Amino acid sequence: MQNRTLEIGVGLFLLAGLLALLLLALRVSGLTVGSANDTYKIYAHFENIAGLTVRAKVTMAGVTIGKVTAIDLDRDSYTGRVTLSLDDSVDNLPVDSTASILTAGLLGEKYIGISVGGDEEVLVDGGTIHDTQSSLVLEDLIGKFLLNSVNKDEAKQ
């Protein structure tokens, strides 16, 4: 019956649309189901977060273990406070771990790399990483380099 093919066609069309949306969610945007619950928050203070953005990834040994959820200024210490949300499965970070802002490639995006410390105590939800390394600011670097060469010249004289 003609009506039947019509309905089957429409059904397939609706199904294809929903499947496409599902593909976009899971395959393209890497959304994982129920990921909202099993994370915990820690904070890190940086002197300069230049270029780091919300949603940047947090890695350890090159493996992504979380992402940046908020960046704001800490009024008291005049530092940038970055909120990281990390996978619950990584619950054994020592309190003296180091967080540094790194760049993927020369012009790539900024992300946070965590290198592990040696303390027995581990970071819990709401904890703070004290040992941080700020973003490499190209202007500062050039400034230092120039100052160095000027100092060297003066020393020679």
Add this chain to the structure above:
Amino acid sequence: MRRTSTLERIRLLGRAGIDAVATLGRSTVFLLHALFGRSSAGNPLQLLIKQLYSVGVMSLAIIVVSGIFIGMVLSLQGFNILSDYGSEQAVGQMVALTLLRELGPVVTALLFAGRAGSALTAEIGNMKSTEQLSSLEMIGVDPLKYIVAPRLWAGFISMPLLAVIFSVVGIWGGAMVAIDWLGVYEGSFWANMQNSVSFREDVLNGVIKSIVFGFVVTWIAVFQGYDCEPTSEGISRATTKTVVYASLAVLGLDFILTALMFGDF
């Protein structure tokens, strides 16, 4: 030649303005009547399915084919530019973001206006010129409910689905070119894409865009058909108007929506 005075020109301008406002008002009343009023004849679901078929399913072929090609071209062009900076892996990210945020909704809407929109206008215009709409009215069936409403809903539903399918097919085409042909490493292609694409900000915003476009394009198409002069000349003029107005509306709205969604204010 007769010369028109300045006053006459101002009068014509004013008249054009009044006409435009009147048309806008009529089309709004038309839309409200069609969407919310008392439901009448026929099984609404049955009518909707029939329209979903002719509006949605029949547009699928052109959407899929265009999607593949646009994804492939994006991948190729992106690769050429990105390889100058040594970041070919970012091609996945570029293809996905371009498709999800812009090209998916916009190109789908333009194709939709050309394929389904013009067909809707011509079909309804033809019904009007052959007095089918009048005779429905005299049988006691509201053509706004029986003819117009299912077509409107079919357009609203089809367009976002088509746009999503377009994006997926495009990304798939882009991946095919990048991975199989240009030799980008498959893992980094997808990883890069997943890292930079956010479901809420990119995928959902794209879907919202396509919902808005679907609404506007279908509205314009159906109204032009319903409002056209019931002659063959009037129908062809209305069909042209549908494609032109719908395309302009889509491009204009896209700018506004993009500014609202992705602009920093």
Add this chain to the structure above:
Amino acid sequence: MSAEQQYAVELKNLSFQRGDRDIFKDIDIRIPRGKVTGIMGPSGCGKTTLLRLIGAQLRPSKGDVWVNGQNLPGLSRSELFDMRKQMGVLFQSGALFTDLDVFENVAFPLRVHTQLPDEMIRDIVLMKLQAVGLRGAYELMPDELSGGMKRRVALARAIALDPQILMYDEPFVGQDPIAMGVLVRLIRLLSDALGITSIVVSHDLAETASIADYIYLVGDTKVLGQGTPDELMNSDDPRVRQFMKGIPDGPVPFHFPAADYRDDLLGGR
């Protein structure tokens, strides 16, 4: 018989304007119940507009349209749709739904307005098709029919719900003599057998005069004359005579209103 029952349709002091142009100005027309009434007039005098006013597809600028004791301009949109179930219209082109076959076209009003079971609908549809002589064509699509057959199918559809009032818009235009004869007979038959009030809008003099019980002659925004066909034929009014006898020039001028001929030719521009 009270006035309300005697007349199925009454137009009172009705005016209608399109843009700045008067189509009708203060006309009064009364259509007797159960009779065939012809509305005649030259092309472009607004005969079809008159039908649309009775069907409430157009709203008059002024005046009342009483149908079966209800004033149409005062009704709401949904009341109007209910009202229209009592009316049937045969449009000039037939206006069959092109995506439905003949059977479904005739069944359409029944499916929409009744909850009858399928077998009963089938019986009614076949009876109506039998009445117009097209029972054998129920499986065909509208584009497989000739113009005359389309109109007969449309007639079957118009009477599917057994309306009290049936309006015909130029039923004789573009019909071959046989189809025309069939239609004339059908209209008369429907009126006599079912007691339907028929309104025939036409400019075909002979056919209308042969079936109508009463004729209104409309033109130039007014009712020019009314009466039985014989009365009109023998009327003294020059305008009525011009139309009934088909004289090219007279009170209804041959020329469209224009500036003086001599001035136009010599004046240059």
